Amino acid sequence: MKSFHNIAELLRLASERxxxxxxxxxxxxxxxxxxxxxxxxxxxxxxxxxxxxxxKTGLKEGICSVSGLTGGDAPKLYRHQLTGFxxxxxxxAAAFAVxxxxxxxxxxxxxxxxxxxxxxxxxxxxxxxxxxxxxxDDITMSLFTAAGIGMVIDENASIAGASGGCQAExxxxxxxxxxxxxEIGGGTPEQIGHAAALAIKNLLGLAxxxxxxxxxxxxxxxxxxxxxxxxxxxxxxxxxxxxxxxVDEVIEAMDRIGKAMPRDIKETAEGGLAATKTGRALQKQIxx
Amino acid sequence: MHGxxxxxxxxxxxPSSSHTAxxxxxxxxxxxxxxxxxxxxxxLLAGSFAQTYRGHGTDKALIAGVLGMQPDDxxxxxxxxxxxxxxxxFAFQKTDIPGAHPNTAEFHLTxxxxxxxxxxxxxxxxxxxIITKINDYDVEITxxxxxxxxxxxxxxxxxxxxxxxxxxxxxxxxxMHVSRKNRGEEAMTILELDEEPLPGIVDAIKNIxxxxxxxxxxxxx
Numbered sequence: 075m076k077s078f079h080n081i082a083e084l085l086r087l088a089s090e091r092x093x094x095x096x097x098x099x100x101x102x103x104x105x106x107x108x109x110x111x112x113x114x115x116x117x118x119x120x121x122x123x124x125x126x127x128x129x130k131t132g133l134k135e136g137i138c139s140v141s142g143l144t145g146g147d148a149p150k151l152y153r154h155q156l157t158g159f160x161x162x163x164x165x166x167a168a169a170f171a172v173x174x175x176x177x178x179x180x181x182x183x184x185x186x187x188x189x190x191x192x193x194x195x196x197x198x199x200x201x202x203x204x205x206x207x208x209x210x211d212d213i214t215m216s217l218f219t220a221a222g223i224g225m226v227i228d229e230n231a232s233i234a235g236a237s238g239g240c241q242a243e244x245x246x247x248x249x250x251x252x253x254x255x256x257e258i259g260g261g262t263p264e265q266i267g268h269a270a271a272l273a274i275k276n277l278l279g280l281a282x283x284x285x286x287x288x289x290x291x292x293x294x295x296x297x298x299x300x301x302x303x304x305x306x307x308x309x310x311x312x313x314x315x316x317x318x319x320x321v322d323e324v325i326e327a328m329d330r331i332g333k334a335m336p337r338d339i340k341e342t343a344e345g346g347l348a349a350t351k352t353g354r355a356l357q358k359q360i361x362x
Numbered sequence: 363m364h365g366x367x368x369x370x371x372x373x374x375x376x377p378s379s380s381h382t383a384x385x386x387x388x389x390x391x392x393x394x395x396x397x398x399x400x401x402x403x404x405x406l407l408a409g410s411f412a413q414t415y416r417g418h419g420t421d422k423a424l425i426a427g428v429l430g431m432q433p434d435d436x437x438x439x440x441x442x443x444x445x446x447x448x449x450x451x452f453a454f455q456k457t458d459i460p461g462a463h464p465n466t467a468e469f470h471l472t473x474x475x476x477x478x479x480x481x482x483x484x485x486x487x488x489x490x491x492i493i494t495k496i497n498d499y500d501v502e503i504t505x506x507x508x509x510x511x512x513x514x515x516x517x518x519x520x521x522x523x524x525x526x527x528x529x530x531x532x533x534x535x536x537x538m539h540v541s542r543k544n545r546g547e548e549a550m551t552i553l554e555l556d557e558e559p560l561p562g563i564v565d566a567i568k569n570i571x572x573x574x575x576x577x578x579x580x581x582x583x
Contacts, residue, residue: 178377181439183434184375217370218366229364233487234465286414287410360417
């Protein structure tokens, strides 16, 4: 099967062959890499296990980053899930995302998806789906769909904060997570495309301005926000809401915006939140 | 185009795929070019690496790679003290490399038997890397394919001999790049392959008349 270079092609292949989107991504990968589908599925299942473990580890008390800036918020938020305004699903998903991100900041083991800075988002929405009864097989396969979205973004825009700002990291992860959930929720290929477009669109222009250059402030809590954001994008698409701007054009816009963003808000720790009075004071405190 | 596990992966030690996992891989590549353990490592850092290397643990990650650790090795957080135990002296210096990718590092490595290697590369996101310079040569190696690097005298027939050894070994060349300093002087050939070459293949290439050095760089990740 010919590889795809934009999301429209990927979705068209799925529609024409009446196959799930994940099957197209899996087939292309199997042919390109000359690896069996079973082997690829096994590796993906293992990645899901690492993701799920990073969530579970982060929900325990006592996690703390090397700098001391983050850690311990995930169990707080998790305990609040039944009393929150948003409802249990959203609050616990946010707690899962914060959990995996706190593990990352403490130099623990995670899966970059697509990056470490955004490593809480996919594990969180998929853990939430799992808790709601979704099978491990469906979760594993939905990660191929997420990968397909990420591969196109990587080819046509960027997944690195240093090149495209946080929209490239958390924005991409949101699009990938929304697409995965839309597929799990029974969405058509078209709905999967809208889910990705809706999720990415609302994070365009997001600065990468972490305090002291660490993947902590605002990254850890942002993963929590973005997990909920991705769930809403998936729900919108499954409800029949469409993105007026097609997903590939959203990705083109992401690329243009990333290039236009000033250097000081692209992971250099020179602008934005990093340059605030408190941000600078923390930087001084950490580096002496 | 990157593959599925470049996007959902790698499994790695945090906190940053470009500043930690990619940095470990850059160190691993530099170690490969040197051909073994280093006794000294001078590392120049440019762009975002220069700005934020301490906070992301980039220094620990680069050294972990030079020590041969993989990006999911939980000893990365302790690599600087492990380096001292293993007799590796290191120093970091911030620099400016015009036109370089924001996350660029340049390794100046010396081995215990006084071999040296210069390797420049960039971490381009999601733990993926690109090597842009080996010793005096501008290159472009991603580590996505197993590669063989040969340094040879610029003379007719050397490349034919290399490719016939690969052909006899049943190895298909995915990408090939040849560059030289001047006509009739030293040249470098980089071959990216579809499969990992057996050690015997690299030894056979080393024995070709006109080849002064050859080594393989396995695919990473």
